[in-house]
Amino acid sequence: MSDKEVLEILGVKVGLGKSAKVSFNVAKLHTQNKIDVPVIIERSKKPGPTVLITAGIHGDEINGVEIVRQVIAKGINKPKKGTIICIPVINVFGFIHMDREFPDGRDLNRVFPGGKSGSLASRVANKLMTEIVPHADLILDFHTGGADRFNAAQIRIVKNEVVLDELAEIFGAPIIFYTKNLNKSFRNSCYKLGIPMLLFEGGKSFNIDKTVTNTGVNGIKRVLNHLEMLNSKFKVSNPKKNAIKILDSKWIRASHSGMFKSRVSVNTFVKKNDLLGHITDPYGSFNQFVKAPSDGYIFNVNESPIIYQGDAIFHISTKIES
Known part of the structure; x- marks a missing residue:
């Protein structure tokens, strides 16, 4: 696989x-x-391992694309040993139109492993899973929060996987969020093939955030350095602090429609009943306080100024690993 003298990929x-x-x-x-x-x-x-670095499964998640772009532009993807394969924009159809989905209206990350004769999204998933993924020993996949929901930089993995735990710690994002693999997702399909994946989330759609980008690029360097693949000209920094490991969480949803303003940012620890934000109306007739339902870390904030009743506005941890 990774030690082949000649790698044949997509006919080349x-x-x-x-x-x-x-x-x-x-x-x-x-x-x-x-x-x-x-x-x-x-x-x-x-010879050495093969690392696949991907982004842009959703066409509007620009921050992930920027992370992979920087890796290529800086030459981080030129390994000391082994092979690095980069795909900065998988859903180029969505990227062109600044749209999350494919032209057929499907979410690419819900059609894996796809099929040769299915929808356009399904065919792309199938080609990725049959012609590129089997060459990889490790996959680093980059995403952002959807719409105006800003995600703290985080690695998402399943619980009780020793290899993933070790790699997530090495990556050094401020949060490790243990989540189940979603059915028909890219991550789940790779998991079934026995190929480990670190899924990175950070920032929001249609946005490039410098802090999130730096976290992603530095994480890639740390993982490559651990695999002895990083060129010695690149410096590797240690994470500023140990990752917060979130075992369970809940969404705080808007009780009213209106104009929304958050009072807290991501990576903030809050206590029960702390003020998180306000929901008001354009006419000054009400001011609804949004308070923390429990102690926890805020790791996603909805930055939309206009929200509707039931919209997810904060993601808060309810159980962390001590």
Whole structure:
């Protein structure tokens, strides 16, 4: 697998010590223009693991794309040993239109492992799972919060997986959030193949946040350094503090529709009944206080100024690993 002298991917053969940019394409636009999804491959002369770094499964999650872009632009993806494969934008259709879904209206992250004759999204998932993923020994996949919901930088893994626990600690995000693998997700399909994945979440859609980006890039460097793949010219920093490990959580939802203003930011520890924010109306007739239902860490904040009753506005931990 990773120690092959010649790696054949998407019909292109790449030898040890070689670089290649190959095209991952499934369909043309309705105008018959080709859509190429670049897959950037860098191989050391020295055999070693293969790490796949991906982003843009959702076309509006720009921050993840920026993390992978920086890794390529800075040459972090040129390994001291082994192979690094980067796909900065998997859902290029959505990226072009600044849309989360595919043109067929499907969420790519809910159709894995896909099929050869299914919907457009399903075909892309199938090609990714059959022609690229099997080459990988480890996958680092980058996401952001949906819409205006800003996620604290975090690694999401399943509980009781020794390899994932170790790699998550090494990555060094401020939060490790233990969550089940969602059915038909990219993460779940890779898990069934026995390929470990660290899923990174940070920031929000249509936004690039410098702190989140730096956390992602530094995390990649730490993991590559641990695998002895990082070029020695790059410095590796230690995480500022140990990760908060969230075992369970709940969404705090808006009790009223109106104009919303948060009083707390992500990575904040709050006590029960602490004031988290206000919901008001344009006419000054009411001011609804949003208070913490329990002690916990706030790790997602809805930054939309206008919300509706029932909207998720804060994500708070309810159980952490001590």
